[in-house]
Amino acid sequence: MSFDSRDPYDAAALYDMWLNCSRCPTTFDFEPGGNIDLDYYHRIGQQARRDRWAVLPARSQGSELIFTVLCPDCALRFGVQGFEGRLDGAEPVIDQICEAMLKVS
Numbered sequence: 001m002s003f004d005s006r007d008p009y010d011a012a013a014l015y016d017m018w019l020n021c022s023r024c025p026t027t028f029d030f031e032p033g034g035n036i037d038l039d040y041y042h043r044i045g046q047q048a049r050r051d052r053w054a055v056l057p058a059r060s061q062g063s064e065l066i067f068t069v070l071c072p073d074c075a076l077r078f079g080v081q082g083f084e085g086r087l088d089g090a091e092p093v094i095d096q097i098c099e100a101m102l103k104v105s
């Protein structure tokens with residue numbers, strides 16, 4: 001498995017650079033060093049899923065995709081679960097970032 005722009009966890013990791021809880025100061029324990037490439041975001045995204053972080057994609061009014069990210073504690077507190085489906089349709093912003101990253105790598 002490699003980076004999947006339709007996977008909300010991979011997409012959120014890429015879009016937000018890494019995952020920060022939106023309700024408390026918890027930051028996902030990202031890996032310092034190493035190559036910052038699509039595999040890196042994929043690893044972060046999938047690790048966050050295994051650790052039960054919640055990623056909630058939503059469309060803003062300008063129909064830009066935004067992600068609400070909750071750490072496992074907050075997800076439990078608010079009783080929400082991560083979005084386990086796949087993002088519908090191409091997300092232009094994320095595809096653009098992917099393309100740009102593939103070009104430089």
Ligand SMILES: [Zn+2]
Nearest residue numbers: 021024071074
């Ligand atoms: Zn939190």
